[in-house]
Amino acid sequence: MSTSVPQPNLFDTGAAPASQDAAQPQPATNTAPNPANDAPPEKAVKVKAPTTSQPDAMTAEGYGANAIEVLEGLEPVRKRPGMYIGGTDEKAMHHLFAEVLDNSMDEAVAGHAKAIWVELDADGYLSVRDDGRGIPVDPHPKYPGKSALEVVMTVLHSGGKFSGKAYETSGGLHGVGVSVVNALSERLEVTVWRDGYEWQQVFSRGLPQGPIAQLGPSKKRGTRERFIPDPEIFGENAHFRPARLYRMAKAKAYLFRGVQIYWKCAPSLIHDTTPAEDKFYFPNGLADYLAERVVDTETVSEIFSGRVERKGEGGAVEWAVVWSAAGFGEHDGFAQSYCNTIPTPDGGTHEAGLRAALTRSLKSYAEMTGDKRGAIVTAEDVAAQAGIVISVFIKNPEFQGQTKDRLSSSEAQKLVEKALADPFDHWLTSSPKQADKLLQFIVERAEERLKKRKDKEVQRASATRKLRLPGKLADCARQDAKDTELFLVEGDSAGGSAKQARNRNTQAILPLRGKILNVASATGDKAKANQELSDLGLALGVQPGARFKEDDLRYERIVIMTDADVDGAHIASLLITYFYRTMPGMIRNGNLFLAMPPLYRISHGSKTVYARDDAHRTQILEKEFKGKKPEIGRFKGLGEMMPAQLKETTMDPKTRTLARVVLPESEDEVESLVETLMGRKPELRFRYIQENAEFVSEDLDV
Numbered sequence: 072m073s074t075s076v077p078q079p080n081l082f083d084t085g086a087a088p089a090s091q092d093a094a095q096p097q098p099a100t101n102t103a104p105n106p107a108n109d110a111p112p113e114k115a116v117k118v119k120a121p122t123t124s125q126p127d128a129m130t131a132e133g134y135g136a137n138a139i140e141v142l143e144g145l146e147p148v149r150k151r152p153g154m155y156i157g158g159t160d161e162k163a164m165h166h167l168f169a170e171v172l173d174n175s176m177d178e179a180v181a182g183h184a185k186a187i188w189v190e191l192d193a194d195g196y197l198s199v200r201d202d203g204r205g206i207p208v209d210p211h212p213k214y215p216g217k218s219a220l221e222v223v224m225t226v227l228h229s230g231g232k233f234s235g236k237a238y239e240t241s242g243g244l245h246g247v248g249v250s251v252v253n254a255l256s257e258r259l260e261v262t263v264w265r266d267g268y269e270w271q272q273v274f275s276r277g278l279p280q281g282p283i284a285q286l287g288p289s290k291k292r293g294t295r296e297r298f299i300p301d302p303e304i305f306g307e308n309a310h311f312r313p314a315r316l317y318r319m320a321k322a323k324a325y326l327f328r329g330v331q332i333y334w335k336c337a338p339s340l341i342h343d344t345t346p347a348e349d350k351f352y353f354p355n356g357l358a359d360y361l362a363e364r365v366v367d368t369e370t371v372s373e374i375f376s377g378r379v380e381r382k383g384e385g386g387a388v389e390w391a392v393v394w395s396a397a398g399f400g401e402h403d404g405f406a407q408s409y410c411n412t413i414p415t416p417d418g419g420t421h422e423a424g425l426r427a428a429l430t431r432s433l434k435s436y437a438e439m440t441g442d443k444r445g446a447i448v449t450a451e452d453v454a455a456q457a458g459i460v461i462s463v464f465i466k467n468p469e470f471q472g473q474t475k476d477r478l479s480s481s482e483a484q485k486l487v488e489k490a491l492a493d494p495f496d497h498w499l500t501s502s503p504k505q506a507d508k509l510l511q512f513i514v515e516r517a518e519e520r521l522k523k524r525k526d527k528e529v530q531r532a533s534a535t536r537k538l539r540l541p542g543k544l545a546d547c548a549r550q551d552a553k554d555t556e557l558f559l560v561e562g563d564s565a566g567g568s569a570k571q572a573r574n575r576n577t578q579a580i581l582p583l584r585g586k587i588l589n590v591a592s593a594t595g596d597k598a599k600a601n602q603e604l605s606d607l608g609l610a611l612g613v614q615p616g617a618r619f620k621e622d623d624l625r626y627e628r629i630v631i632m633t634d635a636d637v638d639g640a641h642i643a644s645l646l647i648t649y650f651y652r653t654m655p656g657m658i659r660n661g662n663l664f665l666a667m668p669p670l671y672r673i674s675h676g677s678k679t680v681y682a683r684d685d686a687h688r689t690q691i692l693e694k695e696f697k698g699k700k701p702e703i704g705r706f707k708g709l710g711e712m713m714p715a716q717l718k719e720t721t722m723d724p725k726t727r728t729l730a731r732v733v734l735p736e737s738e739d740e741v742e743s744l745v746e747t748l749m750g751r752k753p754e755l756r757f758r759y760i761q762e763n764a765e766f767v768s769e770d771l772d773v
């Protein structure tokens with residue numbers, strides 16, 4: 072209700088001066104009379120009881136009981152068709168057909184009809200006839216003067232499917248369907264053959280065009296509805312599409328093997344390959360459907376199909392499942408489900424029950440045959456590449472929402488799980504060869520899923536880290552760690568050569584300013600050393616110390632590549648010590664390596680051999696160049712080598728030698744090792760690296 076809030080009456084053009092009594096409560100125009108109000112008489116005249124003829128009924132003041140309308144009969148359907156058929160587009164219009172067909176299917180499923188005739192005439196009329204019991208035509212006890220047929224056609228929520236007496240399991244649920252079709256049809260004729268007579272009643276936009284008429288005796292049985300959608304609702308240009316009707320009719324026939332559906336369409340309406348006449352009859356039901364669907368698909372197994380009926384309990388389950396490695400057309404897998412022949416495109420409890428049953432049986436088969444990998448299989452893996460069709464018939468189904476798109480009856484899940492368990496167990500054990508193949512296939516799906524998840528994690532992790540990678544890192548292209556290498560190179564010039572010599576895909580280069588790395592005996596610029604070390608940590612993807620996690624390592628191998636001289640040895644020892652102190656797990660795991668760049672290049676004629684050190688040189692001279700006077704060159708550093716040389720001698724996995732850094736076995740050795748490496752005697756360090764026998768084991772790279 073409106074209240075008398077004090078308001079400057081800005082719009083008042085009447086006699087009362089607004090300014091004078093602006094502070095006084097002003098009765099707003101059109102409020103209900105208020106006897107306690109001291110309003111001036113001329114204003115009271117304006118106040119009158121609301122009537123429907125009031126022009127401003129849309130204002131808040133006009134919103135009274137009169138604004139609350141009750142739509143009678145089928146009016147609401149014509150006012151809000153979207154609420155009943157999901158819109159007024161072509162899809163919605165074809166839903167009219169579904170409603171009428173569903174009613175005939177209910178009659179067939181209930182065991183009273185055997186055949187359904189669908190016919191689209193040249194003038195746009197669609198008719199659906201069945202040979203069922205016929206809609207009752209006797210007078211309705213609650214609506215004097217009206218036949219049951221007229222009630223069914225004109226009263227929402229009227230029908231024979233509420234109690235479960237006339238129909239045990241039905242797609243019809245709300246008693247709304249055919250009345251909606253009637254409301255939205257320009258003209259609808261119902262013909263009923265029943266009790267020896269033919270009856271007919273005609274409607275237009277839901278309104279009877281006369282009483283029900285008895286046309287004469289007939290031995291036929293059944294119901295026919297012939298109708299044309301109302302152009303006022305669907306538009307002048309809306310027409311039924313033969314191909315669409317054909318598809319819908321055929322799909323229904325698969326869902327109930329006890330029905331034959333005859334299709335006929337005026338040839339003048341057909342502009343594609345849709346047949347003008349056809350008959351749908353599928354004695355193997357869903358198995359027939361799936362077989363037809365996968366006719367060009369290579370499948371992993373035969374179709375697993377079956378039907379279980381709970382006699383007397385009003386429940387039945389029918390299913391067909393097959394797996395394909397290549398997928399089904401554009402889909403890897405698909406699931407089509409139905410409840411009481413109503414499609415449930417959003418799935419629901421029946422689909423869940425099927426997945427659960429298949430998964431459980433498959434896992435127990437794996438266990439029975441001693442295949443441990445069955446443990447990782449989930450319902451998701453089972454369904455990922457499966458073509459699934461399932462249809463259940465249950466009493467009082469519950470759907471989510473008005474559109475019946477998703478089944479929510481928990482009973483359906485139990486029913487399906489129970490129904491499928493034994494047949495699938497049996498199917499598996501009766502053909503072990505096929506079962507093993509299927510199990511193998513599904514285990515692979517599970518492994519794929521796990522791998523994908525892991526890859527995703529790695530990718531995500533490296534994507535976030537990538538943002539923080541040190542600028543001087545030349546990263547490799549590969550995102551996951553497998554088979555990748557990080558070369559820690561001394562100095563920018565060697566870094567440049569290494570960048571040219573590397574395999575971009577798997578090898579990354581991080582140039583380091585080695586000298587400032589001496590963390591243990593650091594006397595110099597600590598801040599710069601820290602920057603260097605934090606760059607190193609970022610590149611590796613790990614954190615030093617307690618938070619080090621091996622799995623974070625961004626590369627499989629970390630290769631220290633320094634010059635083959637005293638300085639190089641020093642830097643290598645500093646790095647090894649740093650890793651040893653802060654991330655020993657990396658060494659223990661065998662991720663840390665030393666590159667073995669040559670010190671000498673020995674060539675004679677076209678023959679070139681590289682020597683790691685003096686001893687190696689002596690050995691080579693004796694073995695390879697005996698009696699000759701080869702040219703011997705000494706590399707002053709990595710930066711001096713041609714990229715191709717560096718690649719061949721030190722970096723290319725096919726030709727290089729890497730030494731894996733291993734931890735000494737005992738604590739004592741570790742102590743003396745650190746002393747040797749970190750002490751202030753460079754000669755010791757140098758010798759140590761040169762004779763790295765106990766410390767570095769040579770590992771030919773694979």
Ligand SMILES: Nc1ncnc2c1ncn2[C@@H]1O[C@H](COP(=O)(O)OP(=O)(O)OP(=O)(O)O)[C@@H](O)[C@H]1O
Binds near residue numbers: 232246248
């Ligand atoms: N072909 C038919 N043969 C026999 N009875 C029918 C037929 N079509 C409709 N009926 C009767 O008319 C009733 C109303 O049909 P309608 O389609 O309006 O509602 P419903 O099928 O009960 O539920 P829903 O609104 O979910 O379709 C049905 O319950 C049934 O009793």
Ligand SMILES: [Mg+2]
Binds near residue numbers: 173244249
């Ligand atoms: Mg219905």
Ligand SMILES: [Mg+2]
Binds near residue numbers: 222224247248249
């Ligand atoms: Mg009805």
